[in-house]
Amino acid sequence: MFYFVIDILGIVAFAISGVMVAMDKKLDLFGVFIIAFVTAIGGGTLRDLLIGNTPVLWMQESIYVYVIAGTVVFSIVFRDQLKYVRKSLFLFDTIGIGLYTMVGISHGLNAGLLPVMCIALGTITACFGGVIRDILCNEIPVIFRKEIYATACIMGGVSYFLLRKLPYDDAYAFVATILIVIGIRLLAVRFKISLPNIYRSVK
Amino acid sequence: MFYFVIDILGIVAFAISGVMVAMDKKLDLFGVFIIAFVTAIGGGTLRDLLIGNTPVLWMQESIYVYVIAGTVVFSIVFRDQLKYVRKSLFLFDTIGIGLYTMVGISHGLNAGLLPVMCIALGTITACFGGVIRDILCNEIPVIFRKEIYATACIMGGVSYFLLRKLPYDDAYAFVATILIVIGIRLLAVRFKISLPNIYRSVK
Amino acid sequence: MFYFVIDILGIVAFAISGVMVAMDKKLDLFGVFIIAFVTAIGGGTLRDLLIGNTPVLWMQESIYVYVIAGTVVFSIVFRDQLKYVRKSLFLFDTIGIGLYTMVGISHGLNAGLLPVMCIALGTITACFGGVIRDILCNEIPVIFRKEIYATACIMGGVSYFLLRKLPYDDAYAFVATILIVIGIRLLAVRFKISLPNIYRSVK
Numbered sequence: 001m002f003y004f005v006i007d008i009l010g011i012v013a014f015a016i017s018g019v020m021v022a023m024d025k026k027l028d029l030f031g032v033f034i035i036a037f038v039t040a041i042g043g044g045t046l047r048d049l050l051i052g053n054t055p056v057l058w059m060q061e062s063i064y065v066y067v068i069a070g071t072v073v074f075s076i077v078f079r080d081q082l083k084y085v086r087k088s089l090f091l092f093d094t095i096g097i098g099l100y101t102m103v104g105i106s107h108g109l110n111a112g113l114l115p116v117m118c119i120a121l122g123t124i125t126a127c128f129g130g131v132i133r134d135i136l137c138n139e140i141p142v143i144f145r146k147e148i149y150a151t152a153c154i155m156g157g158v159s160y161f162l163l164r165k166l167p168y169d170d171a172y173a174f175v176a177t178i179l180i181v182i183g184i185r186l187l188a189v190r191f192k193i194s195l196p197n198i199y200r201s202v203k
Numbered sequence: 204m205f206y207f208v209i210d211i212l213g214i215v216a217f218a219i220s221g222v223m224v225a226m227d228k229k230l231d232l233f234g235v236f237i238i239a240f241v242t243a244i245g246g247g248t249l250r251d252l253l254i255g256n257t258p259v260l261w262m263q264e265s266i267y268v269y270v271i272a273g274t275v276v277f278s279i280v281f282r283d284q285l286k287y288v289r290k291s292l293f294l295f296d297t298i299g300i301g302l303y304t305m306v307g308i309s310h311g312l313n314a315g316l317l318p319v320m321c322i323a324l325g326t327i328t329a330c331f332g333g334v335i336r337d338i339l340c341n342e343i344p345v346i347f348r349k350e351i352y353a354t355a356c357i358m359g360g361v362s363y364f365l366l367r368k369l370p371y372d373d374a375y376a377f378v379a380t381i382l383i384v385i386g387i388r389l390l391a392v393r394f395k396i397s398l399p400n401i402y403r404s405v406k
Numbered sequence: 407m408f409y410f411v412i413d414i415l416g417i418v419a420f421a422i423s424g425v426m427v428a429m430d431k432k433l434d435l436f437g438v439f440i441i442a443f444v445t446a447i448g449g450g451t452l453r454d455l456l457i458g459n460t461p462v463l464w465m466q467e468s469i470y471v472y473v474i475a476g477t478v479v480f481s482i483v484f485r486d487q488l489k490y491v492r493k494s495l496f497l498f499d500t501i502g503i504g505l506y507t508m509v510g511i512s513h514g515l516n517a518g519l520l521p522v523m524c525i526a527l528g529t530i531t532a533c534f535g536g537v538i539r540d541i542l543c544n545e546i547p548v549i550f551r552k553e554i555y556a557t558a559c560i561m562g563g564v565s566y567f568l569l570r571k572l573p574y575d576d577a578y579a580f581v582a583t584i585l586i587v588i589g590i591r592l593l594a595v596r597f598k599i600s601l602p603n604i605y606r607s608v609k
């Protein structure tokens with residue numbers, strides 16, 4: 001139940017982030033819905049395609065479509081108030097990537113993949129919805145340019161494979177991983193830590 | 204036979220719309236061909252990937268590749284005359300999305316998906332070729348910004364699931380759905396109806 | 407062994423080309439890695455998805471991830487010296503597309519596809535890593551705009567299906583195809599041959 005609530009909160013947060021980017025581009029109603037939709041389920045869809053898990057997850061469970069549709073309607077109606085909840089949204093979004101990272105890793109383990117591939121799948125699940133959102137809106141994906149985001153997912157993933165070697169139940173490693181991803185992202189934003197940008201020093 | 208002719212006309216119309224966008228971007232011969240190709244088969248390809256229907260359809264039937272290649276050659280040779288057939292093209296394109304919507308819904312039903320997912324698949328089949336075309340040409344997809352297009356597909360899809368509850372043969376619902384999609388699109392363009400664009404009213 | 411060395415050289419060349427494009431866009435460390443990664447494995451991934459060969463190849467063999475990661479670190483450390491090896495890189499890249507074209511064709515044959523689809527798969531394997539790289543960096547893909555690149559792959563693919571009708575071992579056609587792709591690309595660049603750009607002559 002707790003797991004389910006977090007999952008839905010993550011979807012809502014991702015969908016709202018899609019609505020906000022789409023509104024900045026002045027898209028029409030359908031465009032806003034599609035951007036919200038791909039932001040929320042794009043990462044999981046790419047994960048399912050890569051491991052051959054088809055029909056992809058959101059086609060098998062109608063709850064996702066309805067939650068996203070509801071979120072879009074709500075966000076558009078209250079669009080002038082969205083800025084007041086920006087902080088809560090950031091928190092949902094951060095909880096979302098923590099959870100999605102772990103969900104992706106689990107799928108990778110079930111598919112019998114190596115740890116490094118599981119970590120890649122976790123990162124894809126958490127981050128590529130945002131990447132597809134930015135491509136559809138004709139922007140270079142924001143996670144390639146700034147902010148610790150994917151890096152938090154990768155560090156969480158590495159932690160998981162270290163933690164599960166400890167003589168405790170796997171559930172502890174599971175929860176710890178989610179908290180590590182969330183913690184790294186919160187600290188990075190709080191202290192304005194980001195990855196170095198790379199460019200040539202001589203022309 | 205009739206079905207087949209419509210299918211080919213739809214592909215031709217989509218391919219020509221790809222050629223016209225690619226020419227505006229002054230792409231080279233290969234670029235024009237690829238854009239025409241993804242416009243014509245992109246929606247169906249994404250549908251096949253999402254439901255795990257691989258190899259995707261156009262890889263199993265060579266007719267698509269040859270029709271598209273022929274259309275590209277024809278369009279380039281007669282590129283200065285294309286504007287005179289713009290109205291016919293619009294009609295083919297509209298017939299194409301009507302047909303593709305129904306084709307996508309059928310695939311969804313065969314894959315045992317819920318109605319809402321079948322409607323999504325129908326809309327993806329009809330619309331995402333154009334979305335991929337616009338992304339490859341570095342534009343925000345036109346269907347996110349203006350025109351009733353995806354909306355016609357969605358309304359047609361909803362109609363199909365209402366109509367098939369009636370005590371008639373499924374073939375009637377099938378044909379009616381195609382006509383509904385075409386009708387909505389024609390009326391929307393005729394009366395310049397479009398979805399509202401969404402943006403924040405306060406800064 | 408020889409085959410393996412060429413494969414790795416191709417990956418390294420593609421990854422470095424990704425790093426260079428990503429640096430021009432001043433992406434951060436994660437962005438540079440992802441761009442290098444998709445450039446190197448994007449074409450093969452799309453091929454695997456289209457024919458339903460999942461989990462996709464790079465998820466089954468960890469060597470690819472490590473080679474790409476090593477290449478990215480190396481390229482960033484020596485980024486100011488990269489221009490001195492530009493010529494060698496061009497050669498690796500050209501060898502890479504020759505090899506990838508043939509790899510794609512082989513996958514198509516194994517999947518029982520028609521020759522024209524095998525050629526398409528070979529071209530996709532060789533070229534679409536670069537296409538995805540350019541889309542992620544918000545550019546119209548370079549291979550749609552200039553240079554003989556995909557054309558060399560297509561001509562090589564056609565040659566393969568002609569050559570294997572000759573009464574020799576298939577291995578000769580295999581090697582000849584790779585050399586033909588490489589030869590066409592080298593000649594095209596040497597003599598500045600490119601495909602005509604297509605645009606309307608009247609407004």
